Amino acid sequence: MKNIFFFTGIIIFLVTGTASAQFEGKKFISGSAGVFFGNSNPVSGQAGQNYGYNVGLSLGKFKTETRVSGWSLNSSLGGAENNTLRFDGSNFAGTSGNGLNFFRIGAGHFWHFYKHINDKTGVFGGPEVNIDYSLNKDYNDSGNNLLFVTTKKTIQLSMGLSAGIYYRLSEKWWATASLAFSNPVSVNYSFVKNTGPVDINTSGTTKNVELGYRLSPNFSFPSVGLGLRYFL
Numbered sequence: 001m002k003n004i005f006f007f008t009g010i011i012i013f014l015v016t017g018t019a020s021a022q023f024e025g026k027k028f029i030s031g032s033a034g035v036f037f038g039n040s041n042p043v044s045g046q047a048g049q050n051y052g053y054n055v056g057l058s059l060g061k062f063k064t065e066t067r068v069s070g071w072s073l074n075s076s077l078g079g080a081e082n083n084t085l086r087f088d089g090s091n092f093a094g095t096s097g098n099g100l101n102f103f104r105i106g107a108g109h110f111w112h113f114y115k116h117i118n119d120k121t122g123v124f125g126g127p128e129v130n131i132d133y134s135l136n137k138d139y140n141d142s143g144n145n146l147l148f149v150t151t152k153k154t155i156q157l158s159m160g161l162s163a164g165i166y167y168r169l170s171e172k173w174w175a176t177a178s179l180a181f182s183n184p185v186s187v188n189y190s191f192v193k194n195t196g197p198v199d200i201n202t203s204g205t206t207k208n209v210e211l212g213y214r215l216s217p218n219f220s221f222p223s224v225g226l227g228l229r230y231f232l
Contacts, residue, residue, distance in 0.1 A: 032227030106132025
């Protein structure tokens, strides 16, 4: 509940005033990118590495000095190298699930309100609507040196809130950073395919569809993502 009041306070702060500036009518393009790498090597269980990237691009326009609307496009990709070793009493046996296991691409429309604190800095935040498509693969050891593979393709429609801060580097360039985000309402439709061993000697495939929804008022603090903005 404190998070809700905090974000509500940000929106009120953005709407109630502004420093003297001339942004109305200006168009901009913003971009952000990131990569990640990780590895784990537990004493027992599954050892592995994971890697990926995420990129985002948005086009916006200041409708007034303090109000912006625009469109966004984003994508994420992830992969892993996982190996499971077991000792059967005389030998070590293993299975692996390697390669790309996650992909997401989405687009959205946003409405942001700005508070220009001074000539260099300010904060912004507001609602957004997004639709995205994701593909996710999970690998699970069957216990018989074989893998269960679950492939899930999901289409999701969500309504969210986000907040950030900017620093004016020059007349044309801004540095931006996200502060918080939330997707309190979402609806998704998924196609699920399970492939793997039914028993030691045979294998099988099952398919099903899932319809889900989420209603959650939780916010993520902090949510730091750095980017650059160029004014056209």
